[in-house]
Amino acid sequence: MARIGVRPPAVPAVPRPRRARRALTALLALSTAALALGGCGREETAGEGDPGTVTVVATTTWEGAFARAAGAKDVKVLVPPSTGHAPDYEPKPSDLTTVAAADFVLYAPFEPYAEQIKDAAGSQAELVEVGLDNDAAKVRAEVKRLAALFGTEDAAADWRKRFDAHYARLEKELKADWPDGKRPEVVSQVFTTWAAKLAGARTVGAFGPEAVTPEQLSRLSAHEPALVLDNAHMTTGEVLPGTDARQVDVVNYPDRDLDLLAVYEDAATALSKAMTAS
Structure with missing residues (x-):
């Protein structure tokens, strides 16, 4: 049987909670230092200001791509694309300071560390679970939902038009x-x-x-x-x-x-x- 693909996989989607919990233990121990560096959270209300200026932190590139499609311009990803398995990723102190400055933190339910990262960083960000599915209808709906949270509906509508034509x-x-x-x-x-x-x-x-x-x-x-x-x-x-x-x-x-x-x-x-x- 021939196997055909286009590029190596980036991040699998099967959780390994034991190792993730070990990583979280170390992460929580570092939270005090991270708070000293990054502050105790943002005082402004998430989503205020010009559309697209919200800061979004995504656990992986998949959530990050949904955020970008929804119109967010400032999107930061915690798990590098080269990571073989997302739940195996061990968060760094710098991740805590990144999350502390976020308006929104996007995660998937199979990623067990997202909420703990947010709590450890003392962030006031809104934690948003993303339905990761590349089914076209689900992508359109999820991009529209995220845009309503970000206040970027016009940018998301433009992206959906491009997506429809591309698809x-x-x-x-x-x-x-x-x-x-x-x-x-x-x-x-x-x-x-x-x-x-x-x-x-x-x-x-x-x-x-x-x-x-x-x-x-x-x-x-x-x-x-x-x-x-x-x-x-x-x-x-x-x-x-x-x-x-x-x-x-x-x-x-x-x-x-x-x-x-x-x-x-x-x-x-x-x-x-x-x-x-x-």
Whole structure:
């Protein structure tokens, strides 16, 4: 089976709470020093001032990209894109001072340290849970919701227009790549179904986030899918060995430039390559 991808994974999305708790213990011990450096929080009300001037701290590039799409200009990311597993990240004293100056702290529920970071820093920032899903409809809704919090509705509306045009172009191009002009059938990891929708594919089976069991392997292989869409951040290797399905590694996290549109472009490139391969 050929495996097709566009770039190495940035940050997987499976928590490892024990190690995260150990990191938090050290982090809390440093909070006093960080407060001395960064102050005890912002006195002004979050979101006041010109639109787009709010300071947003995001735990990873995924939340950061949502914030940027929503119109926030000052977006800082705590976990470097090179980190292999977000919950393994050990916060630094400088992260506390960064959070202490924030208006909003964006996090995902599988990241167990976000609220503790905020508390340790003494920040008055608003803690916002972000629904990380690259499904187009969910992205539009989440960007709109964040923009309402930031006071950046106009910028977010402009971004959604660009997103709609970008998405429509990719959909059209991928449809032209359908093998023999027929809608491809795919098996998708539960967090890559958005890529199947982008390709206009028919999802005949799903797996994950756990590794595929022998029973699942038999059932999924019986569908004889053309493609297997794996989650590059949580991959367990070849999903359907012994079949003719081409495996595509889908990347969910944006790069350090926080460009969410690039995630769709990269996925489309990998999907096109898989569908047009001889």
